[in-house]
Amino acid sequence: MTANITLSDPLRGKCPPPFYDVTQFGLDGFVDGRFCAPVDNIQVGLVCCLPCPLTDYLYPESFNTAYRVAEALNVAGLICLVFLMISYMVLPAEKTRRHYLSYCLIVAAMLMALGFVIPFGAKPEQCYDQITPNDMYSSLTCAFSGAFLISGGMSMAVWIFIRALSMHLQICWDVTPGKKFFYWAQGLGWSVAATFFTITITITGVSFRFGDVCHVNAEHSMKDFWGPLLAIAGAATVIQIATFVYCIKVYLQNMFSDEKTETQSSAGLPSYTTSVRNRSARAVYRRVRKVLYLQWRGITIVVFILVDVIFFSVIFIWLNSVTSDAVDNIDELMPYLFCLAAHPTDPSPCFALGQAIAVDQSTVTAILMMLSIAGLQVFFLLGRWSMITGWRDFIRSKFSKNREFVSLDARNPTEELRHFELKNFEPMSPPSAHTTPGLASYAVTGPRSDTPDHFHKETQREYKSPTLSFSTPRPQSRAAATHVDWDPRSSHARGGLGLHPPDYDVKI
Numbered sequence: 001m002t003a004n005i006t007l008s009d010p011l012r013g014k015c016p017p018p019f020y021d022v023t024q025f026g027l028d029g030f031v032d033g034r035f036c037a038p039v040d041n042i043q044v045g046l047v048c049c050l051p052c053p054l055t056d057y058l059y060p061e062s063f064n065t066a067y068r069v070a071e072a073l074n075v076a077g078l079i080c081l082v083f084l085m086i087s088y089m090v091l092p093a094e095k096t097r098r099h100y101l102s103y104c105l106i107v108a109a110m111l112m113a114l115g116f117v118i119p120f121g122a123k124p125e126q127c128y129d130q131i132t133p134n135d136m137y138s139s140l141t142c143a144f145s146g147a148f149l150i151s152g153g154m155s156m157a158v159w160i161f162i163r164a165l166s167m168h169l170q171i172c173w174d175v176t177p178g179k180k181f182f183y184w185a186q187g188l189g190w191s192v193a194a195t196f197f198t199i200t201i202t203i204t205g206v207s208f209r210f211g212d213v214c215h216v217n218a219e220h221s222m223k224d225f226w227g228p229l230l231a232i233a234g235a236a237t238v239i240q241i242a243t244f245v246y247c248i249k250v251y252l253q254n255m256f257s258d259e260k261t262e263t264q265s266s267a268g269l270p271s272y273t274t275s276v277r278n279r280s281a282r283a284v285y286r287r288v289r290k291v292l293y294l295q296w297r298g299i300t301i302v303v304f305i306l307v308d309v310i311f312f313s314v315i316f317i318w319l320n321s322v323t324s325d326a327v328d329n330i331d332e333l334m335p336y337l338f339c340l341a342a343h344p345t346d347p348s349p350c351f352a353l354g355q356a357i358a359v360d361q362s363t364v365t366a367i368l369m370m371l372s373i374a375g376l377q378v379f380f381l382l383g384r385w386s387m388i389t390g391w392r393d394f395i396r397s398k399f400s401k402n403r404e405f406v407s408l409d410a411r412n413p414t415e416e417l418r419h420f421e422l423k424n425f426e427p428m429s430p431p432s433a434h435t436t437p438g439l440a441s442y443a444v445t446g447p448r449s450d451t452p453d454h455f456h457k458e459t460q461r462e463y464k465s466p467t468l469s470f471s472t473p474r475p476q477s478r479a480a481a482t483h484v485d486w487d488p489r490s491s492h493a494r495g496g497l498g499l500h501p502p503d504y505d506v507k508i
Helices: 061-090 100-122 140-172 179-204 221-257 276-326 330-342 348-357 361-372 374-382 385-399 440-445
Strands: 036-038 047-049 206-210 213-216 261-264 270-273
Touching (some): 100 213, 100 374, 140 179, 140 213, 140 221, 140 276, 330 348, 361 374
Antiparallel strands (some): 036 047
């Protein structure tokens, strides 16, 4: 890459190219973002500064390409998150399995994605002048992108902690969070995120440090933003590790409880005895397995986001310490500065020296990609295939021409009677009032006239006694209505153990 500089620029003063004399510039822009150092060996009191943006003298052109790719991934992630949010609001609950923790996490991921999407469309100017970067006071795009990035990152950490706590209560303590947990989560979750966002944006501020997105400034950032962020992410990590340890413990207990002790009974048959502790271990294992089956998406998203948050937090804290101590350790920078002075128009030979004292390109690219795919991770882990079918049914119900509901039973009863009636019909004799109690009125009046004819008929079949049946049809006796002799033995199978019930004689 060839730096776009003018070697005979009067703003350089007595500084060698590509450096500029700080006395030639005012105090506008983000002055603390300048990378300047005294050069007493040239002239006492002379302070020379690296050109802006600093990334052009640390990383090759491929870094800018990777940054544009990261912004494009955030655009795709934002589109997916908007689709997911609309699906939650429109489709039925059984299609989305929506939950308020998922809503809040999606909102947080959308805020972070907007921090990259806004500069992707605006393409802001990173520098106020040749040595001074823009900040949130000199660039409106910087203010919005930095605000969305801070609010999204802090909100994601807070809601990942609440989600990890909710799963820990369900898995380890068998406690289902109710309305109190919901109200406390909403109140504390958004208030904590809003508090640290306000402190960071007002005291620390944001500016252009890497690429088109404004990041948190180095001064006061540890106690205002990175410290609380790491504390929340660390607490979530501890809770998640405790949940994993408990799951491993339950699995081991169930594995050892499956080993049953075989004993010999008095009859010579094997019998198995299981202790109450073993049965309890298996019951707990089944409960935990069921919860894990239902919550595996939440557990996975918690792990992924925690890795992202902790990784880029540690890298930015290290970067802040390097840039803050660079001026005090000017001797370590001298090889890199001499290399830039020797190659003012093409700093590519100096990239290795600069990245050795700062952050190498692969690490910065990894941070950008991890931040960029956070929205896609949330979408793929919280989205379900049933949403696609739900949208299909929703669109069909809205745009289908024949939207009238027709019952399958609303058909002509005389059509295709052969499917549920027999073919041979004969007149049915009316039931007897003596043999069928309560039907005396039926015997007098006959069948109802409004009843369909095919319900007045039945098939006359010849009775065939089953092979293993011990009963036979008997003709009805006239004396049955007045006198019943019931022998209990006639209703039992003959033979067997030889046990006979006592005789009863029932007179009516």
